Amino acid sequence: MSDVIEASPDDLMDIYARKSVALKGRLGELSPNAQIQRGRDWAAWNNLKVRKIWQDKLSASKKDVVRPDYTKALEALANGEIKTLWCYKLDRFDRRGALAVLKVLENLDQTGARIIFGEDGLDSSNPDHRRMIMWKAEDARDESDRISKRVTDTKAWQRDHGEWVSGKVPYGLKANEDRKLVEDTSPARPDHPNFGSKATVAKRIFRMAKTGTYSLRDIARWLDEHGVPSPTGGKWHANTIYRIITNAAYSGWQVHCIGNQRGVIYRDKKGRRVRVGVRLVDDADREAAVRAIKGHTKPSEVYRGRASHLLTGLTRCASCNRAAPVSSRSYTCTSALHAGTRCPAPASAFRPPLEDYVVSRWFARLTNADEDDPLLKVVAERWAALTKPEETAEVQEALSVLKAAESTIERLLRDRRDGLYEGPAARFFEPAYKDAMSEYNKAQDTLRKLGGDTGVDIGFLLDAETAREAWEDADLDLKRDLLRLAIDQVIIKKWNGGGRFDGDKRVEIVWATAA
Ligand SMILES: [Zn+2]
Structure with a gap:
């Protein structure tokens, strides 16, 4: 061995980390690296040296599953190479129930070795903890309980740290290994790889909506006519398009649900927005699309036409x-x-x-x-519309921002009256309200500056x-x-x-x- 450590087994500790792959509840799971970091922290507090990291990437719920590092870690304990094995949680260690864990612990007694279950705060060498370990091991066998428990443990932390935890990933995006949202580059039409990726289709949906000339139904129809399967594989519905356009995750923001409103921008305890990944559509374009589909923006009227006679059209x-x-x-x-x-x-x-x-x-x-x-x-x-089309457009835009902000403020107040912001959700009200008010004031300022009169003579x-x-x-x-x-x-x-x-x-x- 090249890396000889000058220490007695009493001062050495191994870490066992495990990543489950085939479980539905893995969204809420702490990554192996995070588990390992906690183990290192624990070792430092207890003046132990981390000797080796053991890692398995399998579900421990299946009894017949082969976990090479699990076996090796236990062997290292049994052989006296180390006295301490650290594991993030009991359910991370063995899911086969109390009996299996009991067998492991019995063997350890003879060598004076111990297993620490860091997150559970349990030490197998402490007789008082034994009963709890047995109980927890049994508990860990119940998969659904275990998963929901882990989910509540880590979900809030993950949300605040910009990991995607909101379940199904929106169309055109996907979650990478770090649970960050990235572009879904898989083909929108599997039968037509050149048609474009799901991400490009999602962007197109926003572009179409933003023009104000397509209804939700028009966009759904367009996608159907072009043979693009919907997120569920079938036909597109106006409602699906609505959910896409109103989802702030497309601008890279962490989102959550408030009442029946999905895709609402999430804020951490300090009221800050959290980045969750790639910005497929920037905020201004997404907001413009939302306004357009909510009918706040009318497509601008076109006066100019190509006609060869003075009065044609009139x-x-x-x-x-x-x-x-x-x-x-x-x-x-x-x-x-x-x-x-x-x-x-x-x-x-x-x-x-x-x-x-x-x-x-x-x-x-x-x-x-x-x-x-x-x-x-x-x-x-x-x-003004003819000679200063940009300023006129700016006034139109400010007007529609104003209307949208007004209706957001109204909705927020209504939701609060209906009790949607009671309890833990209370902290979401103030920042959302402040945002809407600031949008409103900005639009007012723009209008004041440009005036109803755009300065034409x-x-x-x-x-x-x-x-x-x-x-x-x-x-x-x-x-x-x-x-x-x-x-x-x-x-x-x-x-x-x-x-x-x-x-x-x-x-x-x-x-x-x-x-
Ligand atoms: Zn006539």
């Missing part, structure tokens, strides 16, 4: 309310263009005079508007001369946009009489109103 037939796009030289009721659609009085208006009329009405309306005309507010908002549209200049300088796209600042619809009536185009009789303009 013009409608007074008789049937269908669109009246340009056909040859006129804006004409759709029914006149498509067979099969009927209109009692299809309207049509010659393009140049209709456009001239609408534009002149637009000028007149804006340049004669009173300062407090509600139309001007709408025009300013739409102009529409003065140039209200003065006849500058408005005319702006119009002349504008290309067709901008002209279309300018008209749409103030006009929502141009309704054309059918005209049977002859004569010149009379806009006042033929056209009704629907001025813009706030959304």
Whole structure:
């Protein structure tokens, strides 16, 4: 032996650690390394030298199981190589019940050796402990008891130390050996390895939700249509998607349940969030997705379109309310263009005079508007959306954050009233409430800074001369946009009489109103 230790067996101790592999309850188990560390600590307190570490990686619950290190550790004791064998817990040592343990202890008596069960605080050489050891050994035989006991022992500690203990791991993530969440890189479609991993599908779910254009059902349908098996292997349900999007574990946070709400961010005793693993989706994106599916965010309205005529999209037939796009030289009721659609009085208006009329009405309306005309507010908002899309988006975002925070605060208060934060859960209320309030205040600040008024100046549209200049300088796209600042619809009536185009009789303009 190269590593000769100059010590008598009385001062030497071995550690026996065991890792069970085939047990459901292993989530709550202390890792072998943690067991060993506790053994070392114990040795230090008792002035013993750790000679050797024995380790088995098997379940001791099966009677026929072979545990080489277990046997060797007992042999070392029996041979007098050491006087002390340390084991984390009795159930870690032998699960075959009192009789098996008794046999082991009887042999030890003759050599004066002892076994320490660290976590149980039991010493086999102490006669008073014998009865307890027997009792515990019997107890350890009952697997379900043992597991639940261990789980409560270590679960809280593991949770605070960022180990995944909440049972089933969310789709797209998996727990590694250290119980940390990592990306699940296994294929989302086993039959189609190139389709992408479960992690990429999970990310996609968040991206789709965030757009606000897909409902939970739409996303479930999309996954089904693309042949992606759900977490349980079958079809996707809206509820499954909801659970994914509302689960903070996807942003790497330790989570727990509050009431029937899953995936809630967990906090340790000092109120701090705990990291549990990889950040598949960052917080801002996840929160935006949650807001979108809860209906707090409307997809932003799109004004801009590619059309080759000034009034396309605005013009409608007074008789049937269908669109009246340009056909040859006129804006004409759709029914006149498509067979099969009927209109009692299809309207049509010659393009140049209709456009001239609408534009002149637009000028007149804006340049004669009173300062407090509600139309001007709408025009300013739409102009801001056109010219400062980012700031406008920022206001929209702040508004939706505000609404979401309001509903979180409401829910928290309701849950507290319903008693969900009583007892040990009480400490979760304050931090959650503080978070929601800080979100709320931040959003308020943003809104105050940007204001309902995003700082755009529409003065140039209200003065006849500058408005005319702006119009002349504008290309067709901008002209279309300018008209749409103030006009929502141009309704054309059918005209049977002859004569010149009379806009006042033929056209009704629907001025813009706030959304
Ligand atoms: Zn019509």
